[in-house]
Amino acid sequence: MATLATLKGLGRELRHNRVALGGFAITSFVLVAIVIGPSFSPYDPTLMDFTAILQPPSWAHPFGTNSFGIDVLTRVLYGARNSFMISFAGVSLGAIVGTLIGMTSAYMGKLFDAVAMRLVDLLFAFPIFVLALMLMLILGFGVQNVIVAIALVYIPNFARMARNTTMVVKSEPYVQAAQVMGQPRLRIMVREILPNIAAPLFVQFTVGLAFAIIIEAGLSFIGLGVQPPTPSLGVMMADGKDYFHRGPWVLTLTGLALMFAILGLNLLGDGLRDLLDPRLRRRSAA
């Protein structure tokens, strides 16, 4: 019920915020394209066609074909779908585990808090991509491990954010009222605190998704992530760079597609942050 009302309110606010609206439009377009786009394509994303090698963009092949004669647009759609699903799974896992750790840390305090937060600091100390790279080398290649690596990269972000917001909400009178009522701790965390810290976590999720797509593409680009012939934006760009002088459209158009998707998610995240921050909202309403 609460979420429904919040969403309705968000919809109203969205119309007045151009950044959020633009991000929302791009992201919706990308999502529709990767969900239903592939089924409209007459081409197969893995089937080679040696009669149509490295054809420049044309009506038949809007993004051209690659060195195996496969339609690039079809591969971009399938690849973006894979990239998106991997990122979504990774960030979701990171968000769930991170939020759980953060909230427990804030609510339990003492030893758990000290130990958990030092571990989070440890993960924070590494640059994100280096951490992802290191994790891939430890875990081994492949889709599942990319998801785990992305999750591990994002656990500290969500843990820290959940902990800080829980700390603030924990001392609110309505949480004390729930305690006085005799609600069990777990219930207070889930029913009283979580709905009130969800907004910033949701923004973090959207922005995180964008960067996770870059991580996935980067890992696949250097050959540690998704393995060819499975299409992924990173794999395709790695492939395209080898014959960039003969067929520049493969790398360029794939890269632009990636940029477009990330731009949409980032705009959406920025816009949502403005919308969900009551201080900024008041200013935009005036």
Add this chain to the structure above:
Amino acid sequence: MWEESATSAAFCMAMVEKAAQVDKNTPLLSVRELLVRFKLGDGLAAALSRGPSYLKAVDEVSFDVGRGEVLGLVGESGSGKTTIGKAILRLYEPQSGSIVVNGVDITRMGDRALKHYRRDLQMVFQDPLSSLNPRHTVRTSLRTPLLLHKICPSSEVEQRIDEALTRAGLSPVFKPRYPHELSGGQLQRVAIARALTMSPGLVVADEPVSKLDVSVRAQILNLFKDLQAKFGISIIFITHDLRVARYLCHRIGVMYFGKLVEIASVEELFTAPKHPYTKALLGTLGAEGENLDGAQVAGEAFNPAADTTGCRYYARCPMRVDHCKTAHPPTETIKPGHDIACYEWRRS
């Protein structure tokens, strides 16, 4: 699940038996030498200095609250009145002392055991907006305690919510509303309705009218008075406004920096105050008619973090003698129901 409800039923039975054994004359709540302290500063800096220092927010306070009695706690900001209220509800862990409700000591009780006594002790907070979860409707906020304590079968929940709202002077049409859609007075009514759904024996009301518009204060105060008379609940009414306390309370306790300096019936306190601080407070009521929050009580204040010996009121006291510097005066009963902590009360 079933097992849990079975044990809780057994627990309730035990409680009922225990309550039956308790004599009608024993107080509902007995607080004895309650001490609540907060750590000042934390982390490395505190560890490197002489170890953590503490602030005694409530310093060995004892009092009783009888059945159907309204006890007012008055004092300046920071005098520890809210801390006492929250410690009784176990929102703060007391360092020492005891809190006995209906003859059961709940001072060190664990969460699970405590749940059965929670029903009996409820709280109404100062800021009505933040005492209700902004993401829950009025209905959800009122339904939670009913279901949690299995107060009524789930088919009757809606009816109970309507009753609770009506009792608190609100129409049931407010059920689907969110807190931000209600006014301060309406929210405080919802908070009162929520506290009353559990039919508590004692309600701690922490400055429940100080954040409200003057125009609705009287309404909420009258609501407290009516409900108290109707259901015979005991109330600990925390306020810094002596006139509010005089209107609503049967007895008043005066707090000064963590110490209960004087406690007496309303008539006694207003006609024959003994403690110099109480007199100073009552003095502020006269001319300006303003309440006492702030610096109206002239003189240098006590520094709770530094001073540990001597009477808390020494620095401001007009009647101080050298003896007052040695230790805080013990509490004496000068008349039945009139306790005071002052060496020199006979001079006044």
